[in-house]
Amino acid sequence: MLRLSFSPVRAVLAVAGLACVAALPLTAHAWGNEGHRMINKLAASSLPADVPAFLRSDAAIAEIEYLGPEPDRWRSSAEPELVAVQAPEHFIDLELADALGPLPHRRLDFEAKVFAAGQRPEKIGLQPWQATEVWERLKAALREYRTLTAAHKDTRPVEQAILFYAGWLGHYVGDASQPLHVSVQYNGWTGPNPNGYTTDHKIHWQFEGPFVAANLHEPEVRAKMTATQILQGDIFENYEKYLRHTGISVEKVYQLEKAGGFVGAGTNESKEFTAERLAAGASMLRDMIYSAWIESAKPVPDPYAGK
Numbered sequence: 001m002l003r004l005s006f007s008p009v010r011a012v013l014a015v016a017g018l019a020c021v022a023a024l025p026l027t028a029h030a031w032g033n034e035g036h037r038m039i040n041k042l043a044a045s046s047l048p049a050d051v052p053a054f055l056r057s058d059a060a061i062a063e064i065e066y067l068g069p070e071p072d073r074w075r076s077s078a079e080p081e082l083v084a085v086q087a088p089e090h091f092i093d094l095e096l097a098d099a100l101g102p103l104p105h106r107r108l109d110f111e112a113k114v115f116a117a118g119q120r121p122e123k124i125g126l127q128p129w130q131a132t133e134v135w136e137r138l139k140a141a142l143r144e145y146r147t148l149t150a151a152h153k154d155t156r157p158v159e160q161a162i163l164f165y166a167g168w169l170g171h172y173v174g175d176a177s178q179p180l181h182v183s184v185q186y187n188g189w190t191g192p193n194p195n196g197y198t199t200d201h202k203i204h205w206q207f208e209g210p211f212v213a214a215n216l217h218e219p220e221v222r223a224k225m226t227a228t229q230i231l232q233g234d235i236f237e238n239y240e241k242y243l244r245h246t247g248i249s250v251e252k253v254y255q256l257e258k259a260g261g262f263v264g265a266g267t268n269e270s271k272e273f274t275a276e277r278l279a280a281g282a283s284m285l286r287d288m289i290y291s292a293w294i295e296s297a298k299p300v301p302d303p304y305a306g307k
């Protein structure tokens with residue numbers, strides 16, 4: 001979903017009377033409802049057979065699919081405190097974040113760095129921290145599931161928690177396959193513009209909302225999903241790599257828009273590109289859920305040992 005806040009550059013322009021963002025649709029949802037549901041459904045329905053059956057059932061797939069747009073349901077003015085804290089978790093302007101140096105793995109270390117630079121985290125975005133924290137919640141719940149299973153106890157309550165974490169995670173992983181969620185160029189080109197890309201504040205929603213809803217379907221997206229893999233090594237580093245790969249395509253979105261790729265039925269190229277991006281989100285979500293399951297088998301030290 002679109003951000004409704006000003007970037008610092010745009011705020012200055014607006015004060016100067018040169019730009020306004022009044023046209024941003026208040027009802028917009030990232031990748032639209034359809035895109036988020038599709039990403040979550042495709043991921044849940046392609047989990048490998050060694051993941052517990054409760055996580056692969058029709059009911060589980062339906063629940064995870066429903067939760068795809070869940071964080072976009074937290075944008076109402078009826079919940080102002082929640083809106084303020086969670087809106088920045090959908091995006092990151094990598095250009096602004098990188099200007100402050102390497103991304104720290106921990107959210108509060110990043111926020112401290114941002115404040116120290118005289119800036120605000122909500123203007124830069126908190127995407128990778130939210131995604132990795134929710135993944136760690138999922139992993140912790142899967143570990144609990146293993147413990148309860150080994151003790152022959154009822155696992156139904158923890159199964160509910162696992163489905164929620166998996167679906168909730170899917171929203172952010174989905175957002176992060178949308179190139180306009182990882183750049184200052186999130187809704188109209190800013191700065192030098194030798195190629196004449198659109199500067200209207202429309203491209204973001206035009207691409208991820210109505211165009212996807214009208215033109216992208218499960219079969220062509222599923223066909224572009226990659227083979228299942230277990231993420232090796234540090235989760236934050238894996239996730240950052242995924243974000244940076246998405247970032248490569250920021251200009252591509254503008255090129256496609258310029259060629260009329262997001263109007264009506266679009267072009268073959270714009271449909272191929274969009275299907276590949278949705279598939280990238282679904283593949284990464286499937287791999288993150290699967291990796292959380294594998295990682296949850298590793299024994300961890302008892303935090304209360306000796307106390």
Ligand SMILES: [Zn+2]
Nearest residue numbers: 001030090175
């Ligand atoms: Zn979002």
